[in-house]
Structure formats: structure tokens, C-alpha cells
Amino acid sequence: MLQRLLVLLLALGLAACSGLPPNAVAPKVSVAEVDVKSLGLFEQHFDVGLRVSNPNDFELKIEALDFELEVNGRPFARGLSRVPTLIAATSSTVLRVDAIMQSKHLIQQIKTLPPESLKHGLPYRIKGRVKTDRSASWLPFDRAGVVGGDAKSPGGGAI
Template identity: 35%
Template sequence: MQRFTYLILALLAYLLAGCGTLLEKPQPPQLSLAGVTLLDGNLLEQHFLIKLRVQNPNTIDLPINGLRYKLEIAGQEFVMGQTNQAVTIRRLDSELVEVDAYVKLFDLLKQLKALGRNGKAPYRLSGEAFVGSTNWRLPFDRTGEFDLTPLERIRGLRLD
């Protein structure tokens, strides 16, 4: 009888270990900045469309049902926000997610003044993705650089 009890316990432990891998938390998505477009603006506020490239490093589909993000440019907060836009990123694939962002004119002017002097502006994109019906919070943090030379060519704009 005691052997039977040990066998049942061993079988239960094996099954629980197998179920644990099914419920394993996926790796966080990798987000990068794919574009920033000015949509509208007035004296007090500008409306931007920010395009985020969301990559899924997992071998399973990643159902994202929301994002909370913060974008810093040249070490200063440019915008922060959230979206409940749902998107499923197929396994080992990527998608573009577009989010609206609103920036006050005064903050935008401070950003332009702080931009890089070498034709480049560093950025940092951080936040968390909400995944699946369990709303797992998967953090992300990515740095990169903008190339400002196309901006400088528009009407001879100089940022230094």
C-alpha cells in the first residue's frame, strides 16, 4: 500500500511539473520606435501618431491586450500613455502598433532645444505589455537613436 501511495505522489508531481510549463510566463515582447508623425497641433498641444514595432521572441502567439509606455528623447520625457488596443503577435513575428500621443507646446519646445548636436537624438522606450486573459505584465525597455538629418534638411532647420 505504501508503494502505491509513493507511486501516486510521484505521478502527481510529474503531472504538476508538466502543467507548470504550460502556464509558464512568456518572454516580454521587444518594442522599438518605428516612427513619429505629427497629426495636428495648435498653440497649446500637438497630436502625434507613434508607431511601435512589437516583436514576439516566443515560440507561441502573444495576445497583447494593452500597453503602457513612456518615450524619452535625449534623456527627457517626451510622452507617456497607454492603449487598450488588442493585437496578437504571431510566434517569432512582429507587428506595428500605432498609438496616439499628445504633447504640450512648451514641453515640445524644451525637447527640440535638448536634441542632439551631432545629427542624432537618443531615445528610450519603456513600459509594460498586458498579455493574455491573465493580464500578465511583461516589462520592456529599449534604447536607440533618431537620425535628425532629414529633419534638418526641411527648410534648413538647424538644431544647434
């Protein structure tokens, strides 16, 4: 009986160490802007500005972040950052991340992009994971929004 109790306490202790502190909220990630860095035959490089918000009453250090960005329901670009970034309590910052798009995804975007979407805005979805100094594991994120056009985006940004 005592062994089972010790095993249960150890399991609970390990589970508690795997996430953020109690009552903490994971950082929120949205697209702020996307700029073209270079265009190539096989891949394109972008400078993606990600708005990372810390809703907690303590600072967070972002140790790493990786993401996949979809535009208009299709793959657009992937990126990874391992640049440590400190975000003050209840504030946000724009984290600059290099992202790569394969030419096949660019061709699909061009083929399926309805002309009116530029006027009304493009729907986007960003999903990925973030590693903070307060968590032993990666924390997932998934956010959708609309950029450009006349649409006002809660996730905001310009692509």
C-alpha cells in the same frame, strides 16, 4: 504543518499565474516611427509606430500597452493603446498608438536640442508596460536606441 504547506502551495500557484508561461519571453517594444498628427497651443498629438516583437514559439495577443517616450534625455510623449493585436509566434508587428506631448516638453526639446544631433541621430528611450492574454499582470519594458541621422539603430525608427 499541513496548513503551512497548503499556504505555500497556494502562494506558489498564484505566483505562477501572474506572469508568462514557463520559459516564455516578454514581448520586446521599440520605436519604429513617429508622425505628427496635430499641433496645438497646449499639446501636440503624434501617431507613434511601435514595433512589438514576439520572440516566443506561440502567438501572443497584446491586450493593452502604455508607454513614455524620451528623446535626447527629456520627456517627449506618452501613449496608451487598448486595441487588441495578435502577434504570431517569432514575429513582430507595428502597433499604431496615439501619443500626446505637452507644449512645455516641446519647448524644452527645442531649447536643448544640439544642432549636430540631427546629423548623428537622436537618442531615445521608451519605457512602459504591456498586457498580454498569457499574463495576469502587466509586463514592463524599457529600451533605448538612436533614431535618425547616420546612426544605425538596433531599436530602429525615425522620429
